[in-house]
Amino acid sequence: MSPIISVSNLTKSYASGFTALKGIDLDINRGEIFALLGPNGAGKTTMISIICGIANATSGKVMVDGHDIARDYRAARSLIGLVPQELHTDAFESVWATVSFSRGLFGKPKNPALIEKILKDLSLWDKKDNKIMTLSGGMKRRVMIAKALSHEPQILFLDEPTAGVDVELRKGMWEVVRTLRAAGVTVILTTHYIEEAEEMADRIGVINKGEIILIEEKTKLMEQLGKKQLKLHLQTKVTEIPASLAPYKLELAADGNQLIYSYDTKSERTGITSLLGDLRESGIRFSDLDTTQSSLEDIFVSLVRK
Amino acid sequence: MNFRAVRAIYLFEMARTWRTVLQSIVSPVISTSLYFVVFGAAIGSRITSIEGVSYGTFIVPGLVMLSVLTQSISNASFGIYFPKFTGTIYELLSAPVSYVEVVLGYVGAAATKSILLGLIILATAGLFVPLHILHPWWMLTFLVLTAVTFSLFGFIIGIWADGFEKLQAIPLLVVTPLTFLGGSFYSVSMLPSGWRTVTLLNPVVYLISGFRWSFYEISDVSVVWSLAVTFMFLVLCMFAVWWIFKTGYKLKN
Numbered sequence: 001m002s003p004i005i006s007v008s009n010l011t012k013s014y015a016s017g018f019t020a021l022k023g024i025d026l027d028i029n030r031g032e033i034f035a036l037l038g039p040n041g042a043g044k045t046t047m048i049s050i051i052c053g054i055a056n057a058t059s060g061k062v063m064v065d066g067h068d069i070a071r072d073y074r075a076a077r078s079l080i081g082l083v084p085q086e087l088h089t090d091a092f093e094s095v096w097a098t099v100s101f102s103r104g105l106f107g108k109p110k111n112p113a114l115i116e117k118i119l120k121d122l123s124l125w126d127k128k129d130n131k132i133m134t135l136s137g138g139m140k141r142r143v144m145i146a147k148a149l150s151h152e153p154q155i156l157f158l159d160e161p162t163a164g165v166d167v168e169l170r171k172g173m174w175e176v177v178r179t180l181r182a183a184g185v186t187v188i189l190t191t192h193y194i195e196e197a198e199e200m201a202d203r204i205g206v207i208n209k210g211e212i213i214l215i216e217e218k219t220k221l222m223e224q225l226g227k228k229q230l231k232l233h234l235q236t237k238v239t240e241i242p243a244s245l246a247p248y249k250l251e252l253a254a255d256g257n258q259l260i261y262s263y264d265t266k267s268e269r270t271g272i273t274s275l276l277g278d279l280r281e282s283g284i285r286f287s288d289l290d291t292t293q294s295s296l297e298d299i300f301v302s303l304v305r306k
Numbered sequence: 307m308n309f310r311a312v313r314a315i316y317l318f319e320m321a322r323t324w325r326t327v328l329q330s331i332v333s334p335v336i337s338t339s340l341y342f343v344v345f346g347a348a349i350g351s352r353i354t355s356i357e358g359v360s361y362g363t364f365i366v367p368g369l370v371m372l373s374v375l376t377q378s379i380s381n382a383s384f385g386i387y388f389p390k391f392t393g394t395i396y397e398l399l400s401a402p403v404s405y406v407e408v409v410l411g412y413v414g415a416a417a418t419k420s421i422l423l424g425l426i427i428l429a430t431a432g433l434f435v436p437l438h439i440l441h442p443w444w445m446l447t448f449l450v451l452t453a454v455t456f457s458l459f460g461f462i463i464g465i466w467a468d469g470f471e472k473l474q475a476i477p478l479l480v481v482t483p484l485t486f487l488g489g490s491f492y493s494v495s496m497l498p499s500g501w502r503t504v505t506l507l508n509p510v511v512y513l514i515s516g517f518r519w520s521f522y523e524i525s526d527v528s529v530v531w532s533l534a535v536t537f538m539f540l541v542l543c544m545f546a547v548w549w550i551f552k553t554g555y556k557l558k559n
Contacts, residue, residue, distance in 0.1 A: 052400040056558045074308070078402040088393030092325060097318075104314025105401045147397065 002066070003027035004155060004186050005051065010060030012046050012210075020046040022210040023060070028155075028188060033181055035201035035218075036190045037300055043210040044190040045085060048157050052082045065154065078106055081153030085160040085190075087140045091133035095124055098132060099146045106151035118146050121176065138169045145176070156180060158189040162196060174200055194297040198222075208304050221299065230261040230272060232279070233288040242282045248275050259284075265293075311403045315411025316418075319385050323419050330381070331423060334373045338427045341369055342434040345491060356493050357524045362435040367518040368490030369431065371452065374424045375485055375510065378453050379477050382416035382460030387473050390465075390557075399558065405551030409461065416457035417450070424449050437521075444520035444529075451536050452513050458543035465556050484510045489518075494526035509535055 005028035012021040021043045028034050038044050049055040051062050053073060062069045064076035090098055099115050119125045122142040127135060132143060141161070148156060158177070162170040177187055177200060191197055197204055197218070204221055206214040214221075237256040248271065251260040259279075263270045279286070323330045346362035353361040389395040398408060431437060439445050467473040488510030494502055505511055506527070516532025519525035525532070550557070 052396075054396055054399045054558065056554045074402040074404075076402075077400060080400065082396065082400050084393075084396050086393055088396055090392065090394055092322075093318075097321070101314050101318050102397060104317075105311045105397065105403065107308040107310045107402060109310065 001030055004030040004065050005188075006063040007047070007051070008061045010047065010050065010062060011058045012043075012050060012055065013058045020210055021050075021057075024207075024210075024212055026205065026212055026215065028186060029203070031181065031184055031186055032202040033177065033187045033189070033200050034203050034205065035197035036188065036205050036207060037192075037194065037197055038190070038207035039304055040192075042207045044207055045159055047207070048082070048159055048188070048190065052080055052157060053077050054082075078151070079154045081148030081151065081156045083141075083144050083148045083156070083158050083161060085163065087137060087144065089132045089140050089143060091131065093132055094129050095119065095132060095135075095143055095146070096128040098143065099150045102147040103150040108151045114152070115146075115150060118149050121179075122146050123172070138165050141165060142169075142173075145173070149180075153185065155186045155188070158187065160190055160192065162191070162193060170196075194300055206300060206303055214303060222293075227262055228265050228291055228293050230263065230275075230289060230291050232259040232261070232286040234258060235285040235287050238284060242284075244282050245275075245278055248278075259286075308403050308407050311401060312407045312410045312414070315398075315408065316415045319412060319415030320418065322385070323381075323415070330377075330419060331426065334377060334423055335426055335430055338369055338373060339430055339434075341365070342431065346434055356496075357522075359522050359524065360435070363437065363522075364493075364518075365491055366428070366431045366435065366437060367521050368488075368514050370424045370427050370449075371488075371510075371514045371517050372485050372490050373427050374420045374449065374453055375456050375481060375513070376477060377423050378416055378420040378456035379460035379463065379481060381419050382413055382457040383464035383467065383473055383477070384460075385412050385416055386461050386464035387467055390468075395557070405547070408551075409458070409547055413454065413457045413461055416460060417453040420453040420457065421449055424453070439521050440523055441520040445517065448513070448517045448520055448532075448536070451533075451540065452517070455536060455540040455543060458540065458547060462543060462546050462550065465550055468556070484508050489514045489526055493524075509539055512536065 005026075007024055007026040010021055010024040011019065013019045024043075024047060026047075036044050036047075046055065050057045051064070051069060053069060053076075062076075065079055067073075067076040067079075069076045093101070096115070096119075099119065100110070100112075103111065103115065116125065119128055122145060124139065124142055124146060127139060132140060135143065141164075145158075145161070156177075161173055161177075165173070174196075177189070181187055189196070189200065201218050204214075204216060204218050205212055231253075234257050238252070238259075239256055241250050241252060241259070248261055251262075252258070253260050261272075261275055263272065342362065342365075345365055350361035350365070355361065356364045389398060428437070463473065463476050467475075487505065488508050489505070494505050494511060494515075497505060512527055512532045512535035515526040516529050516536070519529050519532070549555070
């Protein structure tokens, strides 16, 4: 299937000489949730702004469902809903008016039933007549999501959707995103919260200093780079690892109170059973054990530091 | 053509007018009434008639123009500046709308407001002085043309301005003096001959002169010139708006 968004060799330079994007190539698949990770200033928002029509590209090409964003901007933009990072709202408008306005702006006929449903799904229905300025930050964020959804987009951009949003609301938003994907909407989200990408995304792209440094299926990424660690909490401290345990390449941690064994979950034998047997033979006793899988965060940090 | 978008923007802007009705409509009406009391009744009673028209009646077209000009600029400039200031412009830029539609929505609403305002002021004036309009259709033509042209001009200022100070600078430092010196309160023929020539460089003279002609058939310059100058300014503003959207000036960079 052809990608729903195809970005090729996209660059953006500012008059100051700063280059925000250095030749980005990126394809977004139809119906997926794509998470774009990257540190502050990596170019995430710049790229989204160009795709959505808010900023002009310096060079390169973006196709949205086969429509060139510059030449055929009407067709391209009418497919896209955008929730920007900053809370930009009309303070004096009511929730209902601002969401209805968005639908009109995108050229769609009035549909009060749909707007009612969107507001209810986002728990904004009882606030529909309130002025936006009276709402809390989390509610304003949801108003912006409602505005973006009001014109039934095929593609939804969420730029840092859960920045400054409490845990409960964040979970609620994830739920909304999942429902959208179930309805066939392609979702592109940028985030600082690796947890969010890990939780939501089908594929992950990492952008740093204006360049895409990695694009991978989330599960593959976790498999490829993810290793597991077995942590043994010892009953008594050891100062050095017995020679008989050398093949396991153990690490001593926590002042000799812990032994750490790294293994690959995909390999046929993890070596755990024999390790435990050998430990017993060498007289090392442990009080507890736990295993941890390296998170996307570890992967991300190691990539960006390179 | 995305007519729904034009309608949405237009209604959004008009809603803003009704919300700020005191500032948008009532305050210009009050200040115009004050002009009548001061210039029309108090000072005007000591001034002999100008070209057969009493002074109070003479200043009516100028006063209407004064308000239409300043309000067109301030409505339109604020209308587009405010979304830039609050950041809500992101939605306009990411929407499937052409610049023609954006301009129709914003400028249309701003011009509607100032036309309404002009008519309200005219009605208010009718309470103070006897009014007679010899060419009502020409009067409306000049009113609409001026409202549209200066709303466009205001729109340009709103895009150019990157602070509230700049937003106010052009209206206060350029437009208000030009309007006061544009023959709102006097006939150009009352000026010494040197100043008469200088005054003809002021575009507002042509607007007010043409507008006044539609009331009383008295004018400082010929009506054809008035129309021509107004159209020239309109075309100039249209060109500027076209350029702004073509290059993304102050909007997309």
